[in-house]
Amino acid sequence: MAMLLEVFKHLFKKRATLMYPFGDREKIPVPEGLRGKISFNRDLCIGCGLCARFCPSGAAELVEDEKGKRPIFHIDRCLFCAQCEEVCPRKAITLTKTFEIAGFDRSNLVVK
Amino acid sequence: MSFSSSYERFFDIPIGPQHPALKEPILLRLIVEGEHVVAADVDVSYTHRGVERAMQERNYIQNIYLAERICGICNVAHTLCYCQNIEGLYDVEIPSRALYIRVLVEELARIHSHLLWLGVAAHEIGFDTLFMYIWRDRERVMDLIEEITGNRVTSAINTIGGVRRDIKPETCDRCLKAMDYLEERIKYYKKVCEIDPTVIARCAGVGILKPKDAIRLCAVGPTLRASNIKNDVRADDPYAVHDEVPFNVIVYDTNDTLARVLVRIDEMLESINMVRYCIEHMPSGPVRVRLKLSPPVGEHLSRVEAPRGELIHYVKSNGTEKPERYKVRTPTFGNIPALCEMLTSKGDYVVNIADVPIAFASIDPCLSCTARVVMLDREKEKLWVGSLDRLRRWRGWG
Ligand code: SF4
Ligand code: SF4
Numbered sequence: 178m179a180m181l182l183e184v185f186k187h188l189f190k191k192r193a194t195l196m197y198p199f200g201d202r203e204k205i206p207v208p209e210g211l212r213g214k215i216s217f218n219r220d221l222c223i224g225c226g227l228c229a230r231f232c233p234s235g236a237a238e239l240v241e242d243e244k245g246k247r248p249i250f251h252i253d254r255c256l257f258c259a260q261c262e263e264v265c266p267r268k269a270i271t272l273t274k275t276f277e278i279a280g281f282d283r284s285n286l287v288v289k
Numbered sequence: 290m291s292f293s294s295s296y297e298r299f300f301d302i303p304i305g306p307q308h309p310a311l312k313e314p315i316l317l318r319l320i321v322e323g324e325h326v327v328a329a330d331v332d333v334s335y336t337h338r339g340v341e342r343a344m345q346e347r348n349y350i351q352n353i354y355l356a357e358r359i360c361g362i363c364n365v366a367h368t369l370c371y372c373q374n375i376e377g378l379y380d381v382e383i384p385s386r387a388l389y390i391r392v393l394v395e396e397l398a399r400i401h402s403h404l405l406w407l408g409v410a411a412h413e414i415g416f417d418t419l420f421m422y423i424w425r426d427r428e429r430v431m432d433l434i435e436e437i438t439g440n441r442v443t444s445a446i447n448t449i450g451g452v453r454r455d456i457k458p459e460t461c462d463r464c465l466k467a468m469d470y471l472e473e474r475i476k477y478y479k480k481v482c483e484i485d486p487t488v489i490a491r492c493a494g495v496g497i498l499k500p501k502d503a504i505r506l507c508a509v510g511p512t513l514r515a516s517n518i519k520n521d522v523r524a525d526d527p528y529a530v531h532d533e534v535p536f537n538v539i540v541y542d543t544n545d546t547l548a549r550v551l552v553r554i555d556e557m558l559e560s561i562n563m564v565r566y567c568i569e570h571m572p573s574g575p576v577r578v579r580l581k582l583s584p585p586v587g588e589h590l591s592r593v594e595a596p597r598g599e600l601i602h603y604v605k606s607n608g609t610e611k612p613e614r615y616k617v618r619t620p621t622f623g624n625i626p627a628l629c630e631m632l633t634s635k636g637d638y639v640v641n642i643a644d645v646p647i648a649f650a651s652i653d654p655c656l657s658c659t660a661r662v663v664m665l666d667r668e669k670e671k672l673w674v675g676s677l678d679r680l681r682r683w684r685g686w687g
Binding site: 183263 | 350353484
């Protein structure tokens, strides 16, 4: 009962719910520094393996390619903790603001 | 024992582990006589995840993120406790700006956790309007945490040696503005909880825990403070900068669920003032010291006042980069015996089956962080829990 007045007032106010994903996509506040999908720069990486050593969930995996050792990132295992970004001595890894990463196929969820 | 009901037979009602009224798997065994609960038994061991064992297999940095996932809602309390614990092994001074940021984020997380609980409690008593409004306002805190730390829930802000991000001046301004808004809203919710007949009818006199029982059963956190016992780790054993940031320990003396609601609401108001104090008095300087990956040999214990009560972490290090033993005591674990007491009718005090959900919710249970191991010898049919001494000498199973 104590909330009747409050509820009545809200009849004339803007809706608080964002209609995401059917609308309001641009209204979602995405702050600077959000820890989202990883982006990786192969040219900077020296293959030291620190990212794989400190990754808590085994999302960063060290593999071999034509230029030597390098990590690949399995986003489906990633916790978005940014520990890899923090330890990388060459700043090859950045966590971007992309947060819509759901998918139907795990092979799309690998960042190379 | 005499019961006020006229029924003569006892029924044993198991609620859970899968039940529409429970959000987490727990087995609540109620012995009822008619409508009245005469005894309650709780089994929380459906979500054992082996976190302590897993910690022994990961290095100290990886363990920060594992500790964070012991509980999603109190993740800041867990990382704070973990990091303090490991820092205790090194014997280092943490920069004071880092400590201020830790307290700031800890208090924001407390506001978010209490608002979440208040919403759940409102939902539990069927007052969904209140639930919706509270959760709308909770978004303000979530947005702030996201802005400061980079994620809404798992903040990953604390690290061994300080914090991982500095806080920007414009974030501080936005934080102060949000605090003004929240203060007004929380005061309004306090008024609603004090005068609304639905809230009073469902909460007052329900789930009574007498002060002497609260002490005897080692209740913690808001559950204990609602039984009029002044006990708060932040005040009794100050960590981080809690010895500098002023606040009052809130107690209420009605010992019931309504007292637990009001304790949490008043704690939020205290937290808002602490956030303001932290922002206004934040010193400048570095936010982190770099430490070696392997701490020295030793053991350490650290306590933190999580939103649900006293949280204890213990570590034993053998000088390698992985802990030899890690132990966590979460607040819900401390409150389970008190919960059984609340659910037991005694003399004039009767517990109706309909009161069980809100009495249960009133300790703010968080079960997935609580499940623990007991050792069981199948041949001898013996069940035991390890002693502290045995844990110290722990070398593996068997
Ligand atoms: S963000 Fe964390 S979990 Fe994800 S790849 Fe980096 S270290 Fe691993
Ligand atoms: S830490 Fe950086 S440089 Fe080292 S392997 Fe990983 S991405 Fe490459």
